[in-house]
Amino acid sequence: METITFDNSSKEFIFESLGLEKKGEILVDSCDKIVNGQNYEKIKTNEFGGVLKGSKIFIRNNSSELVQYFSTILNK
Amino acid sequence: MSIPGFLAKALSGSLIKVNVNNSKNIHISGNSIQMGDSKITDPIEVQKIQTNIARELKKHESSESYPINIIHKDRIDEFENLKELTIKEKESLKELKNIFGNERIKPIILAKSIHLAIEKKKPKELIAKLINQLERDFPYDGKKILNLISAKYFDELIIPMIDVCKEQNPDNYKEKFNEFFDSILRFFPTAIFVNNETPERKIIEEINKRLRLRNIPYIKIHAIGNSNIKRINRALKKFKSPTKFLIETNNFSTTTGLHAQATTLKIIKNNGTNKS
Numbered sequence: 001m002e003t004i005t006f007d008n009s010s011k012e013f014i015f016e017s018l019g020l021e022k023k024g025e026i027l028v029d030s031c032d033k034i035v036n037g038q039n040y041e042k043i044k045t046n047e048f049g050g051v052l053k054g055s056k057i058f059i060r061n062n063s064s065e066l067v068q069y070f071s072t073i074l075n076k
Numbered sequence: 077m078s079i080p081g082f083l084a085k086a087l088s089g090s091l092i093k094v095n096v097n098n099s100k101n102i103h104i105s106g107n108s109i110q111m112g113d114s115k116i117t118d119p120i121e122v123q124k125i126q127t128n129i130a131r132e133l134k135k136h137e138s139s140e141s142y143p144i145n146i147i148h149k150d151r152i153d154e155f156e157n158l159k160e161l162t163i164k165e166k167e168s169l170k171e172l173k174n175i176f177g178n179e180r181i182k183p184i185i186l187a188k189s190i191h192l193a194i195e196k197k198k199p200k201e202l203i204a205k206l207i208n209q210l211e212r213d214f215p216y217d218g219k220k221i222l223n224l225i226s227a228k229y230f231d232e233l234i235i236p237m238i239d240v241c242k243e244q245n246p247d248n249y250k251e252k253f254n255e256f257f258d259s260i261l262r263f264f265p266t267a268i269f270v271n272n273e274t275p276e277r278k279i280i281e282e283i284n285k286r287l288r289l290r291n292i293p294y295i296k297i298h299a300i301g302n303s304n305i306k307r308i309n310r311a312l313k314k315f316k317s318p319t320k321f322l323i324e325t326n327n328f329s330t331t332t333g334l335h336a337q338a339t340t341l342k343i344i345k346n347n348g349t350n351k352s
Contacts, residue, residue, distance in 0.1 A: 003102075003147055004102045005146075006105075010106050018137070030138075051145075053141055053145050063209040064209065067182050067185050067189075068182065070162045071178065071182055073162070
């Protein structure tokens with residue numbers, strides 16, 4: 001396993017460490033770009049499920065996002 | 077950077093001693109940090125390590141990727157399970173993705189990961205969570221695909237049809253195989269899957285549908301759990317048909333210890349021989 005896991009009590013720490021900032025419901029990076037998921041839809045702060053290796057793939061906290069990630073990396 | 081390397085940097089300046097080579101995971105909670113078997117709760121040490129971790133992650137803020145995955149703890153078991161599946165079956169999943177496309181491969185990946193979790197006796201909570209997700213995301217065919225995989229029809233009967241389609245239709249085998257797979261999902265001529273929502277009446281109806289097919293050699297009825305098995309047995313006792321068949325039952329335990337049964341109705345030809 002090559003993973004950092006976090007829970008709701010450490011979410012803020014993860015946001016800060018990744019250089020993300022909360023702007024209302026959404027998250028923005030240090031360049032003020034909206035953090036989006038694999039389908040380019042914005043990820044709300046309460047949906048945030050992490051960031052995966054590859055090209056900094058941000059995911060929501062649900063299984064479908066993981067299925068999509070593993071489907072995408074099959075060809076890599 | 078490897079996890080031991082990351083851990084070593086995360087621990088720099090801390091009094092905590094952790095064997096970084098044995099610790100491949102870090103869990104960060106609000107007031108504690110778990111590294112392998114070591115749980116650090118001392119607020120000063122937690123603060124020091126958090127500062128180090130934040131510093132290491134910030135180094136990658138403008139780079140293309142982070143050196144490690146960062147995942148909510150609620151998703152980690154599913155992540156590991158999917159990772160195991162895609163390593164184990166990478167080549168075959170790649171071929172299936174090539175045939176089915178980006179969307180249609182998803183229920184197959186999820187169903188296969190559930191099957192793997194069942195085979196590996198992963199926690200029941202994880203399996204239940206994944207099945208719920210499958211039913212929610214793929215309400216039409218998710219459970220059907222899982223049934224086909226669990227009963228081994230997917231790998232042993234369906235996948236070999238790819239080569240048959242390639243041989244018969246080299247130019248459009250993907251389309252032909254998709255058509256074949258669609259037809260199997262709509263109606264599997266030699267198998268019936270009975271679950272908690274399959275009443276006796278439906279079992280009889282499904283048997284009758286298949287008995288109307290010419291030259292069908294057998295019908296296999298699959299069930300897991302005593303109540304489903306009893307329902308099949310009751311339905312078969314009531315079942316009347318001009319078609320003659322022999323009934324064979326195979327009782328076994330699933331990897332999770334549940335009672336399972338495969339009941340085969342072997343159709344007898346008019347001359348008295350078995351069709352299979």
